[in-house]
Amino acid sequence: MTRSHDEERLGELLRLLRPAPEAWVRAAQELPFARRTFDEIVARAEADLEFRAALIADLEAALQQQGYEPGRRVVDELRKRLTES
Amino acid sequence: MNQLSTLTDAELVQRCRAGDSDAWGELVERYSRYVYAICVRGFRLSEEDADDVFQDVFTRAFMRLETLRDDSALRPWIAQLTRRRCLDAISGGGREQPIDETSTEVGTAGMEEIDEAFAVREAIATLSDACQEILDRFFAQDQSYRTISDELDIPAGTIASRIARCLRKLRDELEGRNDASEGSRD
Numbered sequence: 186m187t188r189s190h191d192e193e194r195l196g197e198l199l200r201l202l203r204p205a206p207e208a209w210v211r212a213a214q215e216l217p218f219a220r221r222t223f224d225e226i227v228a229r230a231e232a233d234l235e236f237r238a239a240l241i242a243d244l245e246a247a248l249q250q251q252g253y254e255p256g257r258r259v260v261d262e263l264r265k266r267l268t269e270s
Numbered sequence: 271m272n273q274l275s276t277l278t279d280a281e282l283v284q285r286c287r288a289g290d291s292d293a294w295g296e297l298v299e300r301y302s303r304y305v306y307a308i309c310v311r312g313f314r315l316s317e318e319d320a321d322d323v324f325q326d327v328f329t330r331a332f333m334r335l336e337t338l339r340d341d342s343a344l345r346p347w348i349a350q351l352t353r354r355r356c357l358d359a360i361s362g363g364g365r366e367q368p369i370d371e372t373s374t375e376v377g378t379a380g381m382e383e384i385d386e387a388f389a390v391r392e393a394i395a396t397l398s399d400a401c402q403e404i405l406d407r408f409f410a411q412d413q414s415y416r417t418i419s420d421e422l423d424i425p426a427g428t429i430a431s432r433i434a435r436c437l438r439k440l441r442d443e444l445e446g447r448n449d450a451s452e453g454s455r456d
Contacts, residue, residue: 190390190441190444191441192434192437192438192441195390195437195440195441195444196409196437198383198386198387198390199387199390199391199394199405199406199409199410200409200410201307201311201383201384201387202303202304202306202307202384202387202388202391202410203303203306203307203410203411204302204303204306204410204411205302205303205305205306205324206321209302209306209321209324209325210298210299210302212325213298213302213324213325213328213329214294214295214298214299216294216328216329216332217289217291217294217332218291220332258325258326258329
């Protein structure tokens with residue numbers, strides 16, 4: 186991907202790759218931590234039937250009550266996982 | 271420049287697979303503008319759709335890093351994931367498009383340019399921190415001379431000449447790469 190560039194063209198190309206919103210980048214960077222939280226919640230739900238029932242009844246409320254604050258994607262993934270199992 | 275930013279893509283992927291969350295942070299940093307550009311410049315998605323695609327691409331990349339067969343092919347892999355998700359967003363369904371590299375007509379015209387921009391950004395990383403900063407602020411962040419001057423504490427009257435000097439260095443760096451790649455083909 187190399188070709189000759191005048192300075193005007195370089196400016197155009199630099200403008201093309203603008204920073205993504207910081208919050209998006211941060212959320213993506215936190216995926217490993219979100220994943221750990223996710224695994225922890227799933228393991229607990231498998232071992233604790235009462236907790237699992239509370240999750241199924243009202244996922245967000247049950248998570249908050251237990252001190253978890255996972256992002257929307259983890260919640261969506263968790264909901265999918267709970268309904269599948 | 272941090273130590274992780276000097277790693278090749280293949281090295282970065284290997285560290286991510288080993289569970290290094292800092293390496294994952296660098297991978298996201300390295301590719302965030304690229305994915306964002308494909309979404310909003312290549313496919314002209316709304317910010318809302320672009321946010322969904324952006325998060326989904328990195329979630330899938332994180333979950334499926336094990337399936338990447340050639341660690342050095344991270345960029346085309348991420349590009350493919352992003353294009354597919356953009357097409358899903360455009361078609362309005364949650365379903366994944368079938369894997370067909372020839373069916374990505376939407377946005378294809380912009381992909382070559384976005385790839386070219388990515389190569390230029392890689393070349394920028396070889397310049398001094400001062401050059402990287404001023405070029406990024408002026409071109410990618412649309413900052414005015416006044417803002418750059420205030421934030422970097424340099425005289426406003428020297429900004430234009432500094433930008434021109436850094437662009438020349440960038441051009442020289444890219445021409446050096448051209449010469450090297452042409453030389454290697456001889």
